[in-house]
Amino acid sequence: MSAPTAAPAAGPVPARWPRLARPDPVALMALPAFAYLAAAYGWPLLVLLGHSLSGPDGISLAPFARFLSDPFSWRVIGNTVRSALLVTLVCLLAGYPAAIALARARGVVQALLLLSVILPLSVGVVVKAYAWQIVLRRDGVVSQALVGLGIWDAPQRLLFTETGLVIGAANVFLPFMILPIYAVIRLIDPRLSEAAATLGASPVRRFLTVTLPLTLPGIVSGVAFVFSLAVSMYVVPSLVIGDRYQTLATLTGRAFLFLRDEQLGSTTAVILLALAVAVVVGSTALARRLGGGGLS
Amino acid sequence: MPSFSPDRRSVLRGAATLGALVAAPGILRAQTRELVVGGAAGHKAWVEEIVVPAFERKHGAKVIFEGTRSLVNLEKMQKNRDRPYLSVVQMDDPVMILAIKEGLLDPLTPARVPNLAALIPGTVHMDGMWANYLQPWLGIAYNTEAMRQAPTSWADPYDPAYKGRVILPSLQNTEGLANLFVAAALATGRSLDAAQRDVEPGFRKLAALKPNLLTVYTQQPQAYNLLEQGEAWMISSAMSSYALERKAAGAPIGLAAPKEGVFAMPSGVAVVKGGPQPDLAFAYVDMLLGAELQQRLVGPTFSLPTNRAVPRPAGLPSDLVVHQIDWATVARERDGWIKRWDREMAI
Numbered sequence: 001m002s003a004p005t006a007a008p009a010a011g012p013v014p015a016r017w018p019r020l021a022r023p024d025p026v027a028l029m030a031l032p033a034f035a036y037l038a039a040a041y042g043w044p045l046l047v048l049l050g051h052s053l054s055g056p057d058g059i060s061l062a063p064f065a066r067f068l069s070d071p072f073s074w075r076v077i078g079n080t081v082r083s084a085l086l087v088t089l090v091c092l093l094a095g096y097p098a099a100i101a102l103a104r105a106r107g108v109v110q111a112l113l114l115l116s117v118i119l120p121l122s123v124g125v126v127v128k129a130y131a132w133q134i135v136l137r138r139d140g141v142v143s144q145a146l147v148g149l150g151i152w153d154a155p156q157r158l159l160f161t162e163t164g165l166v167i168g169a170a171n172v173f174l175p176f177m178i179l180p181i182y183a184v185i186r187l188i189d190p191r192l193s194e195a196a197a198t199l200g201a202s203p204v205r206r207f208l209t210v211t212l213p214l215t216l217p218g219i220v221s222g223v224a225f226v227f228s229l230a231v232s233m234y235v236v237p238s239l240v241i242g243d244r245y246q247t248l249a250t251l252t253g254r255a256f257l258f259l260r261d262e263q264l265g266s267t268t269a270v271i272l273l274a275l276a277v278a279v280v281v282g283s284t285a286l287a288r289r290l291g292g293g294g295l296s
Numbered sequence: 297m298p299s300f301s302p303d304r305r306s307v308l309r310g311a312a313t314l315g316a317l318v319a320a321p322g323i324l325r326a327q328t329r330e331l332v333v334g335g336a337a338g339h340k341a342w343v344e345e346i347v348v349p350a351f352e353r354k355h356g357a358k359v360i361f362e363g364t365r366s367l368v369n370l371e372k373m374q375k376n377r378d379r380p381y382l383s384v385v386q387m388d389d390p391v392m393i394l395a396i397k398e399g400l401l402d403p404l405t406p407a408r409v410p411n412l413a414a415l416i417p418g419t420v421h422m423d424g425m426w427a428n429y430l431q432p433w434l435g436i437a438y439n440t441e442a443m444r445q446a447p448t449s450w451a452d453p454y455d456p457a458y459k460g461r462v463i464l465p466s467l468q469n470t471e472g473l474a475n476l477f478v479a480a481a482l483a484t485g486r487s488l489d490a491a492q493r494d495v496e497p498g499f500r501k502l503a504a505l506k507p508n509l510l511t512v513y514t515q516q517p518q519a520y521n522l523l524e525q526g527e528a529w530m531i532s533s534a535m536s537s538y539a540l541e542r543k544a545a546g547a548p549i550g551l552a553a554p555k556e557g558v559f560a561m562p563s564g565v566a567v568v569k570g571g572p573q574p575d576l577a578f579a580y581v582d583m584l585l586g587a588e589l590q591q592r593l594v595g596p597t598f599s600l601p602t603n604r605a606v607p608r609p610a611g612l613p614s615d616l617v618v619h620q621i622d623w624a625t626v627a628r629e630r631d632g633w634i635k636r637w638d639r640e641m642a643i
Contacts (some may be wrong), residue, residue, distance in 0.1 A: 072638070072639050072642075133521070133522070134525075137527050138527060141528075156454035157510075157527075159511075159527070159643075160510060160511040166623060238514060238515070239515065241511075241643070242512050242514075242642050243466040243468070243511070243512035244509070244511070244512050244642055244643045245642065246638055254468065254634075258468050259631050259634065261631070
């Protein structure tokens, strides 16, 4: 009958704590990256959050309320989300078949295909944006081709339109869709699809019930990559569509660099971050639900 | 057996050499007076070719020109407020106003800068806090191959014939402000000077320009790229210092001075408060404002002189009206204007 100690309170804990008490040594390998991100990303993020929440009378949500009560802000948010979704969609539609082709190719052809995906990453965004300016002009290649094919009656300009922005941005971000999907497809056992074929599944059914669910993790990472890059793109919109199409990223830039309004800049930056996180987390959850049914 | 045994003489000799080495930079510094001038990177060429040699010859002092951007110069002044190392700054007028708010500038006085008296009206600002040594001017740049006739009026870009062919600078760019004043004048029939005081009608007028817009730029080189390639036919408004330089380089463009007059763009010079070598600093400013130097600068900078004694560059109409922009109002109102502009001009 000794005096009660903290022991009873610790009773239910041991079942969960020992695992943390003896960390997997492999986890230590993540330490350098973790430390770097904590210093270079985590801390500034906290400062940013602090800025966005600090009003003249201490902590308040007023800056967010003010920003979100303005119809123009919703237009900016709409531009940001719509353009990012469209870019992601175009990248997915163009990137998925490309990833399959890349995974199926062999030898020199595969090396060439891989090179053609990776090499464009070494060309600066500004250079690409300037190139699109020439391609998307009224007398540019795209316009001439569409007129030549009889799709357009007269030359039109795609430059400085939302369509032009999506085309240009999709070009910049396409590798970030192809590579994760390719990485997943490479790991899929081709016999699975063959087995489905021997059981009489049509090619469409084989794709929908075997290949697509198996590649879902790759699609999710590709979508997460491309969406988070596209939602925050700054150089491409400022050169390909210009000052008349504000997104959260360009507005954040203007707030910090020109208006010198840190409050506005941190508010828009936090909303932008929240949007990106929501889509990345949401698509992962969605994939888990869909993939869970398909895989198990 | 050779050995090292220092005698008294060699030790003394060594000490003397060492002493001289330590003292030398100080002695040299005392002999050569240095003046550090902060300015724009784009100005480096003509400052170092024309201004610096002239100044060094006359005053026997060395000039170091740090070419960056106006806002960077402001930051350098803020960060070194207690021990300024810049003596003179050449910055855009809107940034001068920010520097004055922070108390970073020393006023120019006629006693220390005699050439102030020789300047045209409207070029000395806020009781002599800074002066304009040159004025690039704003007109309408046009593609000479696409347009047979040069534009003659600020109303020309509104002509429906130019659907999708007109580029405007963003209101964020200093050269973009003119459009707001022009639009206000066109909407109300007032003069360009009076229109600056009430820009409200200007926003409505600008919205009428939207069908004609190719784009609104923040990056000047991109706009000129489009103009030179013929995708755009006009940039309204365009800076002489950029447009005429491109023209001189062989680009198929011209710069028209509309009949309503042109706007003067700011190129200000000021003395840093508490900066080193104040006498040299004021002498530098005085030289920039003087007729002799301005005469040599108007050509290479494609700008208007501010000294009355210097004639305007050739090719401009003799009765050309040059409108000054009220930078104090601009500094006060600009953020609100930009936010409004984003709304009104959005695609």
